[in-house]
Amino acid sequence: MDMLDILLSASFWAAAIRIASPLIFATLGELICERAGVLNLGIEGIMVAGAFAGWMAVYSGTGLWTGVLVAMVVGMMFGLIHSVLTVPFGLSQHVVGLGVTLLATSSTYYAYRLALPEVTSPPKITAFQPFEIPILSDIPLLGPALFAQTPMTYLAFVLVAVVALVLYCTPLGLALRAAGENPSAVAAQGLSVTGIRMGAVIVGSGFMAMGGAFLTMSAFDSFFFEMVNGRGWICIALVVFGAWKPGKALLGAVLFAAFDALQIRVQQTPLGADIPYQIFLMTPYVLSILALIAMSRRAEVPGALMVPFNKGER
């Protein structure tokens, strides 16, 4: 297949949007945390926990949306742990984040083994099905790519708009951004930096977990160990690439997913067959590093990112 044919096929773009969806959720989550001044390296583990929790809930008989909610709540609980340690206590965000990732991953695996002690291959659930939006899905190329996705993908896009709106057009968003730029400005106006930052980390973690849940409930219909496979770390790179702005982050996620979809398709061409498949599997990680290097010079990092705020100190 010719490269141009690939790029002009609706199925290619549909795949790209599908691949982008979990990244969008988790990138938004990380973006909210970092905009408030907290780097959340718990993202990888929280995605694992979300993937398991949503899937397990549905497997136990709840509805799909309830499953998404369960995943979100589980993610928020890990966010609570992260935020208590990093915000009021101001502990190293690197160490705590990695600790939360380890904790979330290992508790998930433990829970999996407890819940399904006997199985050799994990059971399947009835996942979200693609929903064609009437009329819009009939648009050539764009229609099948954008408007024949699962409901969670639509939710991801809606959330981007909501987060952008909240960040830039509401008093809450203003306070959140200020907490990430200069927490003493927030404190001097009588607002609680601790409250705002903790809230951001908790909500952001909920979004990350939804990203994980997308994998088990929309992209696939089952839970595997290692299924998150570094996507969380990629999302951290995407936040930088998106210059901490929701719209640009969305663009970055789609662009990134398009490359990913492309490498999958090139892999299946005769040319791709001669190249070790590991090279293709490496591309997302290599791309992330390249994106970081490219953005390093002009990134507008939130002024107080990773700077703990302690009222007593000046």
Place this chain on the structure above:
Amino acid sequence: MRLEPIANPSLARTILPPAIAIAMTVVVASLLAMLAGANPFSVLGLILKGAFGSKFAALETLNRATPLIFTGLSVAVAFRARLWNIGAEAQLYAGALITVVLGTGALPWGAGALLPVLALGAMLAGALVLLVPALLKVRFGVDEVVTTLLFNFIFLLFISMLLEGPLKDPMGMGWPKSERLIAEARLPRMMEGLRLHWGFGLAIIAAAVVWVIQRRTTLGYEMRAVGLNRDAARFAGIAVNGVLIKTALLSGGLAALAGFSEVAGLKGNLTLDLSPGFGYTGIIVAMLALLNPLAVVAAALFVAGIFVGADSMSRAIGVPTYLADIMLATALLLMVLAILLTRFRVVRE
């Protein structure tokens, strides 16, 4: 609430918080054991017994601790200079890779010449692997946390590619594994009849050397200064970027020794499951040791004990081994909090 530094912490202040952290970790483990329908006392007892209860168990723990000492030292060295090396896993595999490339017959030397060359080659490879993120950090300001994390995935895929390509053992019946090391490339046992290889001895020596570097050399002084206050270090005339690069080389080299020691001492060949996350666990080891290289040895023994003990416990009564990982993650989080509370008082405001 507000944190207020304590000028002269009392003995109770110094000891109580860490003790409570450990106690709470045990409580968490007990609750999880109960969740699995097991008696918490027997679970904890079995873990202890499985870790240190017999000569066999203790040796198993020492063997498991060996790579953890190396990765723990790697992380401790890097974190001390505030270089966030989360890529010990990749550096470990780089060391293992060099060991099998040079140790499967390419260098037909005796053990006396071959082993030091393998160790140094491994260190060099690991150092180079961390050099890339370190250079990206000092040249472009790219956060090394994300790059080292991503490098872990890239490097493991690279190893996988080699194991299915040029390094593949033709006699391996299709499994992705390397050829076995020649006999001269194997680390001997420390004592006749004892299943403990010289990798452990090397790890102890490495810990001592790192301690000496940090406490007695100008480089160690520079590393600590750079880690504690980069601005002040630069102002005083310390070449901060140079120190970070040197730190990266040392840290990467130490992690690579874990790969060398595992391949040459234990496994004899390279497979994709050489490390069950030793690189990541090294972070826990280093943090529990408060980044002190000598304490890394003790922390590695503790962590290895929990892993080995949990394996044996799981075989006996079926509680999933992931209990060990949860215990360690909990211990890590509670311990960093406890250490803070030994130095700061929480004041309500």
Place this chain on the structure above:
Amino acid sequence: MTGAEAAQVVLRLDRITKSFGKLVANDAVSLSLHRGEVIALLGENGAGKTTLMNILFGQYTADSGRVEVFGHDLPPGNPRAALDAGVGMVHQHFTLADNMTVLENVALGTVPLWRPRLDRAAVRAKIAGLAEDFRLAVDPDARVGTLTVGERQRVEILKALYREAKILILDEPTAVLTPQETDDLFATLRKAVALGLSIVFISHKLHEVMDISDRVVILRHGRLVGEMRTQDTDRHALAAAMVGAEVSAPKVAPATPGAALLRLGEVSTPDKGNAPGLKSVSLDLRAGQITGLAGVSGNGQAALADLIGGLCAPKTGQLDLDGQALARWSPRIAVQSGIARIPEDRHKTGTIADFNLTENAILESYHTPPMSKHGWMNWTRAEIATRDIITRYDVRCPGPETRIRLLSGGNMQKLILGRVLEAAPRIILANQPVRGLDIGAVNYVHSQLLEARARGAAVLLISEDLDEIMALSDVIHVISEGRLSPEFGRGTMAPADLGVWMAGHGFEEGLAHAS
């Protein structure tokens, strides 16, 4: 009874006590403020002024005592309650988010967080009204990071006025202003008082206190030691009350300047974010002479200090040491060339808080014998050297093993002095050497600088305190936006004349003069 005393009491502090560990920052301080009154809170650094105001504003909780605003008790430890009661505070260190606009900074926290929308048009209209009423012109859509220090202060005042503050607290507001900007600020404050606001003005500058206040309250070592009507007192009486004794300016013998040890020839350095670089600066530092550098903070002092301290190299122009042009330049070369550097921020760049005294004392010499040889540290020698500094520079501490974070600012500064002066330097770069120190430590630092001058060292004194510059310097330069004024001899310029240069005027004529 005068009108002011008859007026309504808007604020009453009742026996406020607060201690930090062993240090009693406020000891049963009581005071009251009336409607339309300006009181000046006068005191040395560390007298407890800022602590007192932080308690009033709810950022600290007092150990005991009461705060009453408009007859109602203020709940302790709650800035929000203070704001709602009509207290507005302009902090010494601005609390503004640089990456956000003026409008966003002003609107922050003024409407409930859960409101669905921020009405920017309404905010803009209200800002415009206030700017008109109080003569506080500032562009609401400008990013704060692009504003000058004076403009930022206006934003801080706007923030308070926007919240309809009735009581304004200004913590050392003039520290960052030129004399002319100070006049503008005072005009705004008089306007505010005329509109019925009350003001607490924290300062240690006597002439400003005399100028703006109706009443002066003096704090010393956390205690209220005097309270008087401004019209009934004078600067000498205030100074005496402030430090507890008559103060005299340091006696400075005439200088005998020698050769230029360090010479800058039309040096330019790149800007760093908002901080301007040097713009074609020529400067001679002569042996046996103190050169004072006056200027409003953020006008290139940092660039000059970085250049002389070795942290940056000239982009164009050249640097001559003893008549030799320097090819390579770094902090280490600077130290080895005999430049002693007293950094502006002793906490952030001067010391490493978690290092002990020994480790801090050898920061610049650890790589040379006897502190180390062939890469091996000699801690015994390092400790001996440190003990020596501790004795000779009177560093009060439990011992060389103490972590330096536990020392007071003055003792920290003495250790730094010991570190840099031990090597008998020929050039001394003193960047804000007495900022935040108590009077005893200030005198000590100044005497050390004068002693070094007498020994024949060339001293560059950078300070934002014009009084300090004028008292110590043999010659003065003014820096403004990275440009350097001509050299003025001791006593040839009045503060107001220097103020003209500090505000950036005079350079054009000066250049015309030179060419």
